Amino acid sequence: MATYKSFEDLEIWQLSRELCNDIYEIIENSDLKNNFRLANQIDGSSGSIMDNIAEGFERNGNREFIQFLYISKAFCGETRSQ
Template identity: 35%
Template sequence: MSAYQKYTELDVWKHSRALASHVYELTATFPKSEQFGIVSQIRRCVVSVPSNIAEGRGRLYKKETIQFLSIARGSLYELETQLYISKDLSYITEVQLSTCLKKIEALGKLSNGFIRYNNDKQE
């Protein structure tokens, strides 16, 4: 990975953007009464993932970069929890939940790898 690689070229950012689009489409089917409840919360945290990856990539110091990448990873866990709750409330099906969880797991692995890469590289 080039030291000058733009965040828009990172696989972890591309996958997080795709997840955000998928989740936006999924939550469009939620009840209107949830637009300012769980839908808003889910959308905020899924958008937080690529946003924090981008912000972390723009930081000058390794410690700051890793902090923002860790926030992005935390948002993935938050999203996962909210999707389980959505399934409990019958807003999504087991199949929809499973599809999302697979995407989240794959993105989590990419995120962990990117955090390790940033941890290992020289200041």
């Protein structure tokens, strides 16, 4: 099993960052930018995905990291729902 020194090395964090950047681009390049509440909700929930992965990793414990991965998964659902 690989040992990671930084959450930036995790593929799951890299993919969540891509998702967050893609959502930002969609918001900026569509009429969605005029729906401030929805755009803010989607932008916030997608950002929370990568933020929770990072926070869980920095806790330095597998149990806490797993818990934060579950929280990230919940934000994935929220993003999809929006």
